[in-house]
Amino acid sequence: MPHTPVWFMRQAGRSLPEYRKIRDGIGMLDSCRRPDLVTEITLQPVRRHGVDAAILFSDIVVPLAAAGVDLDIVTGTGPVVAEPIRADSDVDRLRPITADDVRYVDEAVRMLVAELGPIPLIGFAGAPFTLASYLIEGGPSRTYVKTKAMMYGEPALWNALCDRLADITLAFLRTQVAAGAGAVQLFDSWAGALSEADYRRHVLPHSSKVLVGLADAGVPRIHFGVGTAVLLRAMGEAGADVVGVDWRTPLDQAAELVGRDKAVQGNLDPAVLFAPWQVVEAEARRVLAEGGSAPGHVFNLGHGVMPDTDPDVLTRLVDLIHQASTR
Amino acid sequence: MPHTPVWFMRQAGRSLPEYRKIRDGIGMLDSCRRPDLVTEITLQPVRRHGVDAAILFSDIVVPLAAAGVDLDIVTGTGPVVAEPIRADSDVDRLRPITADDVRYVDEAVRMLVAELGPIPLIGFAGAPFTLASYLIEGGPSRTYVKTKAMMYGEPALWNALCDRLADITLAFLRTQVAAGAGAVQLFDSWAGALSEADYRRHVLPHSSKVLVGLADAGVPRIHFGVGTAVLLRAMGEAGADVVGVDWRTPLDQAAELVGRDKAVQGNLDPAVLFAPWQVVEAEARRVLAEGGSAPGHVFNLGHGVMPDTDPDVLTRLVDLIHQASTR
Numbered sequence: 001m002p003h004t005p006v007w008f009m010r011q012a013g014r015s016l017p018e019y020r021k022i023r024d025g026i027g028m029l030d031s032c033r034r035p036d037l038v039t040e041i042t043l044q045p046v047r048r049h050g051v052d053a054a055i056l057f058s059d060i061v062v063p064l065a066a067a068g069v070d071l072d073i074v075t076g077t078g079p080v081v082a083e084p085i086r087a088d089s090d091v092d093r094l095r096p097i098t099a100d101d102v103r104y105v106d107e108a109v110r111m112l113v114a115e116l117g118p119i120p121l122i123g124f125a126g127a128p129f130t131l132a133s134y135l136i137e138g139g140p141s142r143t144y145v146k147t148k149a150m151m152y153g154e155p156a157l158w159n160a161l162c163d164r165l166a167d168i169t170l171a172f173l174r175t176q177v178a179a180g181a182g183a184v185q186l187f188d189s190w191a192g193a194l195s196e197a198d199y200r201r202h203v204l205p206h207s208s209k210v211l212v213g214l215a216d217a218g219v220p221r222i223h224f225g226v227g228t229a230v231l232l233r234a235m236g237e238a239g240a241d242v243v244g245v246d247w248r249t250p251l252d253q254a255a256e257l258v259g260r261d262k263a264v265q266g267n268l269d270p271a272v273l274f275a276p277w278q279v280v281e282a283e284a285r286r287v288l289a290e291g292g293s294a295p296g297h298v299f300n301l302g303h304g305v306m307p308d309t310d311p312d313v314l315t316r317l318v319d320l321i322h323q324a325s326t327r
Numbered sequence: 328m329p330h331t332p333v334w335f336m337r338q339a340g341r342s343l344p345e346y347r348k349i350r351d352g353i354g355m356l357d358s359c360r361r362p363d364l365v366t367e368i369t370l371q372p373v374r375r376h377g378v379d380a381a382i383l384f385s386d387i388v389v390p391l392a393a394a395g396v397d398l399d400i401v402t403g404t405g406p407v408v409a410e411p412i413r414a415d416s417d418v419d420r421l422r423p424i425t426a427d428d429v430r431y432v433d434e435a436v437r438m439l440v441a442e443l444g445p446i447p448l449i450g451f452a453g454a455p456f457t458l459a460s461y462l463i464e465g466g467p468s469r470t471y472v473k474t475k476a477m478m479y480g481e482p483a484l485w486n487a488l489c490d491r492l493a494d495i496t497l498a499f500l501r502t503q504v505a506a507g508a509g510a511v512q513l514f515d516s517w518a519g520a521l522s523e524a525d526y527r528r529h530v531l532p533h534s535s536k537v538l539v540g541l542a543d544a545g546v547p548r549i550h551f552g553v554g555t556a557v558l559l560r561a562m563g564e565a566g567a568d569v570v571g572v573d574w575r576t577p578l579d580q581a582a583e584l585v586g587r588d589k590a591v592q593g594n595l596d597p598a599v600l601f602a603p604w605q606v607v608e609a610e611a612r613r614v615l616a617e618g619g620s621a622p623g624h625v626f627n628l629g630h631g632v633m634p635d636t637d638p639d640v641l642t643r644l645v646d647l648i649h650q651a652s653t654r
Contacts, residue, residue, distance in 0.1 A: 145598045145633055152602035192554075195575050195596070227519075229556040230575050248522050248557050269522070271472045275479035306472055 004288060004297055004325035005052035006318055007122070009224070009244075010304030011045035012057045015311050018044050028073035032062045038108035043115060049315045050322075053120050053183070054112060056176060058105070060126035060187060061134060063172040066101040067094045069135065077139065084138035084146075091161050097168050099175040106179045113180035120182030122222070125173045127188035128165040128206035130225075135161070144193045151202045162206040170213045177217045185222040186210055186240070192227025199231050204238055211239030222265055226303050232257035247272075247302030251287060255294035263296025270301045273313050280313060284320055299325075331615060331624055331652035332379035333645055334449070336551070336571075337631030338372035339384045342638050345371050355400035359389050365435035370442060376642045377649075380447050380510070381439060383503060385432070387453035387514060388461060390499040393428040394421045396462065404466065411465035411473075418488050424495050426502040433506045440507035447509030449549070452500050454515035455492040455533035457552075462488070471520045478529045489533040497540045504544045512549040513537055513567070519554025526558050531565055538566030549592055553630050559584035574599075574629030578614065582621035590623025597628045600640050607640060611647055626652075 013019055019041055023031055031037050041057040061071055061079045070082035085091065099106050112121050133147045134140070141147070151158045173184045188207060191199060211221050223235055224244025236243055236258030243258040245251060247269035254264050272283045284299075291297030299321045305314065340346055346368055350358055358364050368384040388398055388406045397409035412418065426433050439448050460474045461467070468474070478485045500511045515534060518526060538548050550562055551571025563570055563585030570585040572578060574596035581591050599610045611626075618624030626648045632641065 143598060143633060145601055145635070148596065148598035149601035152599060152606045192575075195577070197577075198596075227554055248519075250522070250524075269475065269525075271470060271475035272479060274472055274476035279479045306470060308472070 001052065002326055003322045004291070004299050006299035006321040007051040007053040007055065008045070008049075008301050008305050008314060009055070011049065011051060011055065011314070012041045013305060014307035015305045015309040015314070016044055016048065017311075018048075028059055028075075029062070029065060032058050033104045035104050035108040035111060038104070039111045039115065042108070042112055042121070045314075046116070046119060048311060049318045051318055053122050054116055055122040055185065056105070056109065056112070056124045056181065058124045060130065060189070062105070063097060063102065063125065063168050064094075064131060064135065066097050066172075067168050069094065079134050080139045081135055085132075085135045085161060088157060088160065091157070091164055094161075094164050094168065096164075097171045099171075099178065102172060102175055105172070106175055109176050109179035109181055113182075121180065123173050123176030123181035123184035123219075125169045125184070125186055125210075127186050127191070127210065127223075127225075128162040128169065129191050129194075129203045130187065130189045131165045131169070132158075132161055133190055144190065148193075151198070155202070158202060159206075162203070163209070166206045166209040166213075169210045173210070173214060174217065177214070177219055181219065183220040183222060184214060184217075185224060185244070188223065188225040188235075191225040191231060191235075192246075194231070196230050196234055200234050204234055207235075207238045215239065222298075224265065236262055242296070242298060244300065245302065251290040251297065252293040260295060262294075263298060264291060264294045265298040265300050266291075267300070267302040268317075270303050270306050270309070273301075273306075273309050273317070277313070277316070280317060281320060284317060285324060288321065288325055328379065329653055330649045331618070331626050333626035333648040334378040334380040334382065335372070335376075335628050335632050335641060336382070338376065338378060338382065338641070339368045340632060341634035342632045342636040342641070343371055343375065344638075345375075355386055355402075356389070356392060359385050360431045362431050362435040362438060365431070366438045366442065369435070369439055369448070372641075373443070373446060375638065376645045378645055380449050381443055382449040382512065383432070383436065383439070383451040383508065385451045387457065387516070389432070390424060390429065390452065390495050391421075391458060391462065393424050393499075394495050396421065398461075406461050407466045408462055412459075412462045412488060415484060415487065418484070418491055421488075421491050421495065423491075424498045426498075426505065429499060429502055432499070433502055436503050436506035436508055448507065450500050450503030450508035450511035452496045452511070452513055452537075454513045454518070454537065454550075454552075455489040455496065456518050456521075456530045457514065457516045458492045458496070459485075459488055460517055471517065475520075475525075478525070482529070485529060486533075489530070490536070493533045493536040493540075496537045500537070500541060501544065504541070504546055508546065510547040510549060511541060511544075512551060512571070515550065515552040515562075518552040518558060518562075519573075521558070523557050523561055527561050531561055534562075534565045542566065549625075551592065563589055569623070569625060571627065572629065578617040578624065579620040587622060589621075590625060591618060591621045592625040592627050593618075594627070594629040595644075597630050597633050597636070600628075600633075600636050600644070604640070604643070607644060608647060611644060612651060615648065615652055
């Protein structure tokens with residue numbers, strides 16, 4: 001590629017009027033299960049912004065629903081799990097999944113790959129810790145207190161749950177790669193709630209099972225979490241080729257932490273997009289310069305696009321990154 | 328002191344049945360303005376747990392209300408500001424405060440100091456960034472997008488607001504020290520939303536105005552925020568004698584970052600208190616050991632006590648810290 005590649009986490013989503021229109025009256029889970037909608041929504045930001053990658057429109061809980069978990073995604077709240085996981089018998093309720101359980105994803109990926117041509121499609125899945133947190137808390141959390149209580153107090157149950165989740169995630173990502181996804185991103189969105197010691201003991205082995213399990217798939221593996229300043233070294237050991245970094249850690253420092261054999265992805269603060277353009281430009285150029293010290297840099301935000309973001313700013317940012325990084 | 332001192336952020340609060348009882352039917356702001364209630368609530372955890380310090384029962388927005396801001400503390404939500412700050416004229420609405428504006432605090436501190444005898448009372452205030460975030464967002468936030476938009480896009484307005492807030496905070500803490508508080512803690516609870524560069528440029532000068540402004544008060548100054556792994560070096564330069572650290576950064580590493588002339592405070596994960604006692608004990612001993620490498624260590628949690636915490640675990644933890652650290 002003649003320039004630094006750029007895409008945005010949550011590039012497909014509420015920041016786009018065409019997304020709000022197509023989703024009107026259709027629930028989130030339903031949208032994720034309709035290949036026509038997934039394809040259209042995934043393509044919208046590619047058409048509008050000219051980003052260098054598409055990312056499969058999905059939700060972190062889609063494979064959990066496919067595994068038999070009774071859950072819903074409630075507008076304004078997030079995933080709500082009917083019966084949170086408390087015991088071994090609850091883990092047994094989580095069925096292993098195969099491609100047959102997520103036919104709609106297989107189909108959407110095939111349609112997307114055909115439409116996208118040379119533009120890669122990034123596969124999407126949540127990592128075991130983040131999935132476990134939803135299943136244990138019953139929904140989004142700020143403290144992860146039930147999740148941590150299980151992690152600390154019932155390590156056998158915790159490991160059984162996360163091992164099952166790793167298998168589900170692996171099957172979900174393998175389905176996407178088999179259908180033609182050219183890369184995968186494993187989101188451990190909430191791992192930043194942990195210390196490095198706890199992450200290494202209770203989380204890293206399970207994330208590693210997913211990422212190392214994809215080694216033979218032959219596609220780049222991206223691994224991302226928010227607030228991971230103290231975890232970057234450990235996340236760099238999980239088996240990814242690219243480590244995503246939020247805005248708190250400059251990319252030159254992040255590159256040292258994740259290891260010089262890996263690329264970094266990130267890390268413009270999504271809140272910067274609400275500032276005047278000269279601030280956006282200065283911050284984007286700083287990110288490019290800091291990312292330039294890594295063996296590879298994929299430009300992105302440090303977290304997902306916020307719903308109220310002006311999409312024109314994103315389009316302009318893509319142009320800036322392409323121009324400013326042309327070699 | 329013959330052992331490592333220990334107290335807990337939010338030790339006075341919903342984890343205690345006697346607190347829930349005394350607060351029954353009384354709003355948060357009203358409670359903070361009644362010296363009898365403030366005194367009783369502040370003393371409750373001292374009596375029950377035998378902690379080595381009391382911390383004034385208050386809320387981060389109390390001085391803002393005293394400065395004329397129309398706000399309320401809504402149960403389950405947090406502070407809600409009627410007219411969020413958008414312009415210079417809104418900053419002008421924030422009056423400077425004097426001890427006369429917070430007579431109830433002056434009175435409560437005097438009563439407490441008399442009751443507490445040799446046990447120090449820690450004064451309480453929020454730092455400019457965190458206060459500004461409530462005033463700009465209009466309430467609690469997960470993204471701080473309006474706050475950051477002002478910080479990036481309207482730096483003159485941002486600095487005027489934070490300078491005013493620094494003055495208010497300074498007056499609020501000076502009132503407490505004048506009435507006998509033996510230490511102060513400046514909470515920049517949400518500073519962890521920022522990169523180090525943004526913190527240094529937009530926040531540090533204002534926090535420093537407060538902390539350095541108290542240098543002549545002759546009491547230890549504690550400075551704390553959550554998720555501050557990348558900020559500890561800068562926070563160590565703000566003028567505090569003790570830097571509070573959340574559970575994500577081990578205290579031995581934190582001690583290096585904040586500077587060898589400062590003590591550290593922390594940092595047991597409050598979620599650990601929901602684990603079996605043997606886990607609590609092992610983690611507490613680890614924190615003591617790591618804190619032992621700093622020039623001084625005040626044992627605390629890495630964030631506030633969570634409402635559902637079993638208070639007996641806190642009492643047992645105080646005993647453990649006292650026994651395990653007796654020199």
